[in-house]
Amino acid sequence: MRFLTAGESHGPELTVIIEGVPSQLPLTEEDINLHLHRRQKGYGRGRRMQIETDRVRITAGVRHGKTTGAPIALHVENKDWKHWEKIMGAQPLTEEEESEVKRKITRPRPGHADLTGAIKYRHRDMRNVLERSSARETTVRVAAGAVAQKILKEFGIDICGHVLEIGVIRSEGTAFSSIAELKARTEASEVRCFDPEVSEKMKLAIDEAKENGDSIGGIVEVVATGVPVGLGSHVHYDRKLDARIAQGVMSINAFKGVEIGIGFEAARLLGSQVHDEIIYSEEAGFSRKTNRLGGFEGGMTNGMPVVVRGAMKPIPTLYKPLQSVDIETKEVFSASIERSDSCAVPAAAVVCEAAVAWELASAFLEKFGSDTMEDIRQHVENYHEKVRRF
Numbered sequence: 001m002r003f004l005t006a007g008e009s010h011g012p013e014l015t016v017i018i019e020g021v022p023s024q025l026p027l028t029e030e031d032i033n034l035h036l037h038r039r040q041k042g043y044g045r046g047r048r049m050q051i052e053t054d055r056v057r058i059t060a061g062v063r064h065g066k067t068t069g070a071p072i073a074l075h076v077e078n079k080d081w082k083h084w085e086k087i088m089g090a091q092p093l094t095e096e097e098e099s100e101v102k103r104k105i106t107r108p109r110p111g112h113a114d115l116t117g118a119i120k121y122r123h124r125d126m127r128n129v130l131e132r133s134s135a136r137e138t139t140v141r142v143a144a145g146a147v148a149q150k151i152l153k154e155f156g157i158d159i160c161g162h163v164l165e166i167g168v169i170r171s172e173g174t175a176f177s178s179i180a181e182l183k184a185r186t187e188a189s190e191v192r193c194f195d196p197e198v199s200e201k202m203k204l205a206i207d208e209a210k211e212n213g214d215s216i217g218g219i220v221e222v223v224a225t226g227v228p229v230g231l232g233s234h235v236h237y238d239r240k241l242d243a244r245i246a247q248g249v250m251s252i253n254a255f256k257g258v259e260i261g262i263g264f265e266a267a268r269l270l271g272s273q274v275h276d277e278i279i280y281s282e283e284a285g286f287s288r289k290t291n292r293l294g295g296f297e298g299g300m301t302n303g304m305p306v307v308v309r310g311a312m313k314p315i316p317t318l319y320k321p322l323q324s325v326d327i328e329t330k331e332v333f334s335a336s337i338e339r340s341d342s343c344a345v346p347a348a349a350v351v352c353e354a355a356v357a358w359e360l361a362s363a364f365l366e367k368f369g370s371d372t373m374e375d376i377r378q379h380v381e382n383y384h385e386k387v388r389r390f
């Protein structure tokens, strides 16, 4: 599967075109809206989320609730567009209109794409950069991830993203027994953390950052269960699925690190403390005693739950001024802003879930075929039987 997104943060809408989805997959707008709604929730977001009510419109690739195998086109409207039509319109402006909307953005925010994007594309108005570098685009990445999750669910693969850390506040270990429980607990929490006591501390840390005009980051974790052995491959660098997942996660706005399983911690431990011992039983076949390696060996899934973590830096737009330099006057200034999120880690957990789901579903279809659900199902059943008898 592949997808392409288009659209600006304050333009009319965001679009994603998805190619390679098998025919006969049940798919409705509600299946996608569910995840768009989850992405919009979450403690620490700014005023923009009060303006938007993200709903998808399917315009291609689905008939009467089922995919046809043709490219799928999904659109999400920006309600904020009505305030930006003049500034963001595609038509050339008359002289009169131009004088009305001529205020250019010339003051780059440290940590955002503004200055580097302006230099690279030679824009004197940095709106041309920030409109596309905005994480508003993650709306349609979540829509694509929702389609991926529909495919995975058909084959018993369940996935959930949650918040592990906000700043220095962290929840210890994985205190849940199933993805269903994890989902229920994180959906009940405003910060998407499964531990209610830690959730409250996280909210206080977000409040404190906001009161100080600051922003705060954190770490999210995505867990997927029911993933069959052998997605991805050890034979070539660009077929290693852990590497592909790492790219998907790192491409989320403000993500600065990715771990699979215990990740960086593995470098500080000895081999005997890291590698998961192999066990066998007639009913379950081969398995592992532990899952420190997060379900991957040799770039392939090994049948254990897939565990991926992503680190998000604090939001760059701050109410507390940081020093920057105006690109026209070259004068030093301290940035003042109109609105921003102070923490988007809970929302980013949903985006990260979508990124991991997308890579897992793509690798799944590469292994089992991608024309029609019926053929894939036969292939999967046959494979499961062979794995059991290996």
Ligand SMILES: Cc1cc2nc3c(=O)[nH]c(=O)nc-3n(C[C@H](O)[C@H](O)[C@H](O)COP(=O)(O)O)c2cc1C
Pocket: 046, 111, 112, 113, 133, 134, 135, 138, 252, 253, 254, 255, 315, 316, 317, 339, 340, 341, 342, 344, 347, 348, 351
């Ligand atoms: C869900 C989400 C919401 C975000 N909201 C904001 C925001 O309100 N203000 C801001 O400056 N950055 C926000 N960001 C982060 C910027 O989009 C990101 O820092 C920017 O695109 C620069 O890219 P980089 O940080 O990956 O280098 C958000 C990121 C995510 C994932």
Ligand SMILES: C=C(O[C@@H]1CC(C(=O)O)=C[C@@H](OP(=O)(O)O)[C@H]1O)C(=O)O
Pocket: 009, 046, 048, 049, 052, 133, 134, 135, 136, 139, 253, 339, 340, 341
């Ligand atoms: C719109 C979303 O996030 C936006 C991401 C973002 C940024 O710079 O990345 C900046 C903010 O937008 P605005 O400047 O319009 O307030 C966030 O609200 C969204 O997540 O749907």
